[in-house]
Amino acid sequence: PEVITVQELAGRMAEKASDLVKALFNMGMPITVNEAIDQDTAELLVTEFGHIMKRVSDSDIDIVHDEETEKDDPATLKPRPPVVAVMGHVDHGKTSLLDALRGENVTAGEAGGITQHIGAYQVKTKKGGVITFLDTPGHEAFTQMRQRGASVTDIVILVVAADDGLMPQTIEAIKHCREANVPMIVAINKIDKEGANPQKVRERLLEHEIIVEAMGGEVQDVEISALKKTNLDQLIEKLALQAELMELSANPDRPAEAVVVEAQLDKGRGAVATVLIKRGTLQRGDTFVVGAESGKVRAVIDDHGKQLKKATPGMPVEVLGLSGVPSAGDVLTVVENETRAREVASYRKEQQNKARTTQAPVSMENLFSSVA
Numbered sequence: 296p297e298v299i300t301v302q303e304l305a306g307r308m309a310e311k312a313s314d315l316v317k318a319l320f321n322m323g324m325p326i327t328v329n330e331a332i333d334q335d336t337a338e339l340l341v342t343e344f345g346h347i348m349k350r351v352s353d354s355d356i357d358i359v360h361d362e363e364t365e366k367d368d369p370a371t372l373k374p375r376p377p378v379v380a381v382m383g384h385v386d387h388g389k390t391s392l393l394d395a396l397r398g399e400n401v402t403a404g405e406a407g408g409i410t411q412h413i414g415a416y417q418v419k420t421k422k423g424g425v426i427t428f429l430d431t432p433g434h435e436a437f438t439q440m441r442q443r444g445a446s447v448t449d450i451v452i453l454v455v456a457a458d459d460g461l462m463p464q465t466i467e468a469i470k471h472c473r474e475a476n477v478p479m480i481v482a483i484n485k486i487d488k489e490g491a492n493p494q495k496v497r498e499r500l501l502e503h504e505i506i507v508e509a510m511g512g513e514v515q516d517v518e519i520s521a522l523k524k525t526n527l528d529q530l531i532e533k534l535a536l537q538a539e540l541m542e543l544s545a546n547p548d549r550p551a552e553a554v555v556v557e558a559q560l561d562k563g564r565g566a567v568a569t570v571l572i573k574r575g576t577l578q579r580g581d582t583f584v585v586g587a588e589s590g591k592v593r594a595v596i597d598d599h600g601k602q603l604k605k606a607t608p609g610m611p612v613e614v615l616g617l618s619g620v621p622s623a624g625d626v627l628t629v630v631e632n633e634t635r636a637r638e639v640a641s642y643r644k645e646q647q648n649k650a651r652t653t654q655a656p657v658s659m660e661n662l663f664s665s666v667a
């Protein structure tokens with residue numbers, strides 16, 4: 296059965312409808328823009344253009360942007376820092392840990408001690424090189440990003456308070472990691488506290504099929520105190536080891552692709568997005584499309600509030616110069632010119648509005664995940 300018109304598919308793929316028609320013609324299928332095609336044909340076409348298609352149901356498809364399908368030539372890949380997210384139950388010490396790691400390692404006196412809060416930052420470690428930490432507001436953001444095919448996290452630190460043990464959000468985090476296939480390092484926190492029982496945490500983890508090293512398994516674990524800064528070096532070492540195994544790399548010499556970690560409207564600065572560079576190099580002056588917004592990079596600002604000329608893979612930066620506020624998980628793609636950027640953005644906006652007003656059985660995720 297026919298599931299989508301060429302026109303609509305083109306929109307979701309952020310390609311020109313006429314290019315799709317041409318490709319179809321070359322494949323021996325003379326089909327016009329307003330005609331509908333079936334899933335198999337759509338898949339052929341989507342693949343032809345280097346995107347990936349997911350069959351949501353018998354009657355609906357989703358275009359997923361998948362870096363695996365648009366691989367860079369291996370010769371262009373260079374090592375990049377790991378991107379680490381801290382997850383765990385509320386009050387188990389996620390923020391304290393991030394603060395401790397940052398405080399410990401930020402070069403004293405840097406930028407006059409002014410450290411702006413952005414949703415992500417980098418730490419230069421003595422033993423692990425540069426590590427990017429994501430200060431995600433919660434599991435929701437993680438899930439949201441993942442659902443949109445925008446996987447940003449390489450490694451998760453699962454924080455479990457040794458006095459409280461496994462709690463609902465701990466278990467939820469384990470589920471997320473498993474589904475996203477992201478390796479986890481268990482940080483058993485608050486070992487300074489009376490009543491702390493790290494062994495009990497390890498045993499409870501077994502029930503969820505997490506076998507930590509101390510129990511003869513392969514998941515790295517470390518007992519820490521974020522408050523007293525105990526064993527943070529060990530945690531960094533384990534992170535570095537895990538990152539090394541993963542051989543993380545990206546091509547820095549191409550137009551940038553980044554994922555929005557958070558975004559808001561800032562008085563005076565306008566729409567500001569914190570993005571994580573996935574590949575390529577983002578430069579001042581670059582034209583881009585991000586979700587249903589577009590823009591021209593007016594400034595690239597690092598986690599110390601410093602203006603940069605460019606940002607490379609693994610770096611979290613603030614971007615100024617957006618037409619509006621995008622959503623977390625939106626992909627920022629540098630495109631050749633402003634006309635193209637506006638074209639794609641306005642198409643997406645139109646779709647967004649349509650979905651809102653007609654309550655079409657198309658989820659927002661479907662609409663957002665198409666990428667130029």
Ligand code: GDP
Binds near residue numbers: 389392484
């Ligand atoms: P989050 O909700 O996971 O971000 O947890 P927070 O970092 O806000 O910590 C919650 C509370 O636990 C705060 O009062 C922290 O001071 C405290 N806390 C965090 N880490 C430790 C620790 O290692 N030892 C002790 N004793 N308290 C801690």
Ligand code: MG
Binds near residue numbers: 389390391
């Ligand atoms: Mg917190």
